[in-house]
Amino acid sequence: MLVLSYVLGRLVQMVPVVLGVVLIAFLTIQLVPGDPVRIMLHGRATDEVVAAAHARLGLDQPVPVQFARFVWNALHGDLGTSIIQQAPVTAIIAERLGPSIFLLSYSALIAIVVALPLALLSASRHGRPVDHAIRIGGMIGFAMPPFWIGLLLMLLFGLTLGLFPISGYGRSFGEHVVHLTLPSLTIALFLAPILIQSLRGSMLEVMTADYIEVARAKGLSERRIMAKHVLRNALIPTITVLAVNIGWLLSGAVIVEYVFSLPGLGSLLVRAVGFRDYPVIQGLALVFAMLVVVVNLLADLAYMLVDRRVLRA
Amino acid sequence: MVSAKRARRMHSRCVRLAAWAAAVSAVAIVGALPNDAGAAEVNEGGTLIFARPDEPLTLDPFIPADNGSIWAIEQICDTLVEADATGEGLEPGLAESWEVSADELVYTFKLRPDAKFSNGEPVTVEDVVFSYQKAARPDGTYAFLFDPVASIEAADDQHVRFTLEEPYAPLLSSVSIFAASVVNQEAYEADPERFGVEPVCSGAFKVEEHSRGSHTTLVANEHYWGKDEEGRQLPYLDRIEMRYVPESNARVLGLINGDFDVISTVPFNQTGSVEALPGVTLEVQPMYRLDYVYLNHAKAPIDDEKIRLALNHAANRDAILQTVYFGYGETPNSYMPKINYHCETVEPLDFDLEKAKALVEEAGYDGTPIELQIDTGNAPFRQIATILQQGWTAAGLNVELAEYDVGTAWGHTETGDYQAYVSYITSDLNDQDELASLQADQTGSSESFFSRYKNDKVVDLLAQARASSDPATRQDLYCQIQETVYHDGYSIPINFVPAVNAYQDHVQNWRNLTTGWWWLRDVWLDQ
Numbered sequence: 001m002l003v004l005s006y007v008l009g010r011l012v013q014m015v016p017v018v019l020g021v022v023l024i025a026f027l028t029i030q031l032v033p034g035d036p037v038r039i040m041l042h043g044r045a046t047d048e049v050v051a052a053a054h055a056r057l058g059l060d061q062p063v064p065v066q067f068a069r070f071v072w073n074a075l076h077g078d079l080g081t082s083i084i085q086q087a088p089v090t091a092i093i094a095e096r097l098g099p100s101i102f103l104l105s106y107s108a109l110i111a112i113v114v115a116l117p118l119a120l121l122s123a124s125r126h127g128r129p130v131d132h133a134i135r136i137g138g139m140i141g142f143a144m145p146p147f148w149i150g151l152l153l154m155l156l157f158g159l160t161l162g163l164f165p166i167s168g169y170g171r172s173f174g175e176h177v178v179h180l181t182l183p184s185l186t187i188a189l190f191l192a193p194i195l196i197q198s199l200r201g202s203m204l205e206v207m208t209a210d211y212i213e214v215a216r217a218k219g220l221s222e223r224r225i226m227a228k229h230v231l232r233n234a235l236i237p238t239i240t241v242l243a244v245n246i247g248w249l250l251s252g253a254v255i256v257e258y259v260f261s262l263p264g265l266g267s268l269l270v271r272a273v274g275f276r277d278y279p280v281i282q283g284l285a286l287v288f289a290m291l292v293v294v295v296n297l298l299a300d301l302a303y304m305l306v307d308r309r310v311l312r313a
Numbered sequence: 314m315v316s317a318k319r320a321r322r323m324h325s326r327c328v329r330l331a332a333w334a335a336a337v338s339a340v341a342i343v344g345a346l347p348n349d350a351g352a353a354e355v356n357e358g359g360t361l362i363f364a365r366p367d368e369p370l371t372l373d374p375f376i377p378a379d380n381g382s383i384w385a386i387e388q389i390c391d392t393l394v395e396a397d398a399t400g401e402g403l404e405p406g407l408a409e410s411w412e413v414s415a416d417e418l419v420y421t422f423k424l425r426p427d428a429k430f431s432n433g434e435p436v437t438v439e440d441v442v443f444s445y446q447k448a449a450r451p452d453g454t455y456a457f458l459f460d461p462v463a464s465i466e467a468a469d470d471q472h473v474r475f476t477l478e479e480p481y482a483p484l485l486s487s488v489s490i491f492a493a494s495v496v497n498q499e500a501y502e503a504d505p506e507r508f509g510v511e512p513v514c515s516g517a518f519k520v521e522e523h524s525r526g527s528h529t530t531l532v533a534n535e536h537y538w539g540k541d542e543e544g545r546q547l548p549y550l551d552r553i554e555m556r557y558v559p560e561s562n563a564r565v566l567g568l569i570n571g572d573f574d575v576i577s578t579v580p581f582n583q584t585g586s587v588e589a590l591p592g593v594t595l596e597v598q599p600m601y602r603l604d605y606v607y608l609n610h611a612k613a614p615i616d617d618e619k620i621r622l623a624l625n626h627a628a629n630r631d632a633i634l635q636t637v638y639f640g641y642g643e644t645p646n647s648y649m650p651k652i653n654y655h656c657e658t659v660e661p662l663d664f665d666l667e668k669a670k671a672l673v674e675e676a677g678y679d680g681t682p683i684e685l686q687i688d689t690g691n692a693p694f695r696q697i698a699t700i701l702q703q704g705w706t707a708a709g710l711n712v713e714l715a716e717y718d719v720g721t722a723w724g725h726t727e728t729g730d731y732q733a734y735v736s737y738i739t740s741d742l743n744d745q746d747e748l749a750s751l752q753a754d755q756t757g758s759s760e761s762f763f764s765r766y767k768n769d770k771v772v773d774l775l776a777q778a779r780a781s782s783d784p785a786t787r788q789d790l791y792c793q794i795q796e797t798v799y800h801d802g803y804s805i806p807i808n809f810v811p812a813v814n815a816y817q818d819h820v821q822n823w824r825n826l827t828t829g830w831w832w833l834r835d836v837w838l839d840q
Binding site: 033038047052084086151165166259263264274 | 364370376377378379451452454455456457505506509510524525526527528558559560562563566567569572718719720721723724727728738751758762763
């Protein structure tokens, strides 16, 4: 029950956050010069064509009216019609949501699987060569541009070894897993060092805490102390770091989507902004806001698994 | 009786193949011969996997203006008259023949009796009239092409009649525009949104799957009217998978890996390595594209012709051709792409810094800076701007580069809030008139394509050229126009840019048209 009311409370808090994000996106894009109809027609548009299109799209209305209409329709599950694609925004976003979420989950999974043991090793061998090696390796992975890593992975695993396809998304779940391995690895190479850094840092901090000394004094084995006490307490900040990065990667994975020709949300957003496709931009702002809030909610639920005290706070 | 033969003659007369590398021209000429597959053995069937950098945003012919959509629609839909296998001429499409009245005011098109839509229904005169009327409606995106058309109506159940207000030489070419594709009226009106994904047209291919952001799969339209010279049903291919692969390295790697049969838009800096691949052919074809710097004649100091000419003389186009385009293309002597009435005799504004300096001095240049706009992230255009800036600075001009995202830069261009902008223009039509007028006719809605160029004599010449049906007269008029506009320093033309594709050697008959898209109906796979 406690968990349920907690979740409900968080969902209610979501409403102003999402509305705020959508409003800011709506106003910002209005401030930027450029007209979707004119950009699309690349100079061929006569004023009559533009005026007719504006009337059809409701762009001739005052901005507050446009916003109110957008919110009203959104409440009814209608995000409007894309100006340049002439298809419902909900359909366009829905088609791309799957690949994006798949990509991020897969990347997060790889990053966690890599980061946990390395961070443990790094923290427990603090200051030794193995710790330095992990930190330097992480820095290199983090510093390499994803664009370049992506191409290197394509060359190595795609062309030379022939293990993975180098572009596209595939048609079935199995194909998705195979197609998304290299892109996910590209993101994980960037994400894992952040997690290692954060986890190692907080583990080192926890390791000097009094209660760890107490545990040691009680005669618990080092292994048990690390797993049960240190890691568990150190995980909370790391979950936050992961949640923040996943929120960012929802739209920030655009380079990886681009290199691997994936139909994700990031590339959709970039194009929508380029064309000033207002309904798609607003729809994406709404979806991103909701996803970020949901990811943070999941992170909070994950804290609970790690530490029940969160519930009482 | 005006048949396809005359149209072809009209359009081939003035087309001279460019001075690309000799080998390239040879390939282009051989490749451009229509019907060269007819005599040979062909393997029918198979799937062609084709990676391109743009995706179709919609397949509804009445909406788009982007090449991602247009070049796909060209494979799916027909018009009464169509661009031929080279792109430079016209040939019968859904109309098997047409007649022009003596006063050149009435065009009567005879519909092919065997033409069917991809759903098996016959193409009727009503469908044709519906489609052309829709395209010509004032709010149609390409309606300006039909401005001189007074009415479009059914003459009987086999003929469609276009009545003009005044003689209009480019009519046949205008009729070939994708934006006037003949659609199945019933399917279109039932659900236009669905039509954008599953169009019902009569072209060589129909849509099997349109997956936005990923691929569009086309399959042979079994009802297509086209046959090859030996009477075999076209197209030869069963299926074309058009993959959307925006990243150029990914396209090249996919070609090397054998994932793709053909890739379009090979970046110039990779042409060398692609050409060296075994079993791969690099195709370089002239097309109707001009990369150029837009100039805004309404802004100081560009309002001064001497400054505009100085900008031209200080532009080191050879350096640009070599470093940015790796030698592919041709230095232009025109303000517009090289279309059917291009004039080779117009003297180019050559690279001459001394002349440029003298012109700047003569103009009494006061140091007003010139801002050169570039699209953010467009590396080749940025390189062009840098080379131009060097020359212009050497000629004594103050130049600043400014990067904007495409939408913003285009917004500035349309509102006239710019001085110079590195961009380009392409033509979907093989008649000189569309771009000649769009770019230089101040009475058009784009104010001479945002240049704010004004020249009453040019407006008059354009009107004459449009109304004349005699090719020799038109050629003469367009030469005068090209000479005048170009030497008024209309813009800074940079390069006639070719299309560059690469394909595996088992792909036969692959051809890029000058209009930009590809002639796919007689492509076959030798494997």
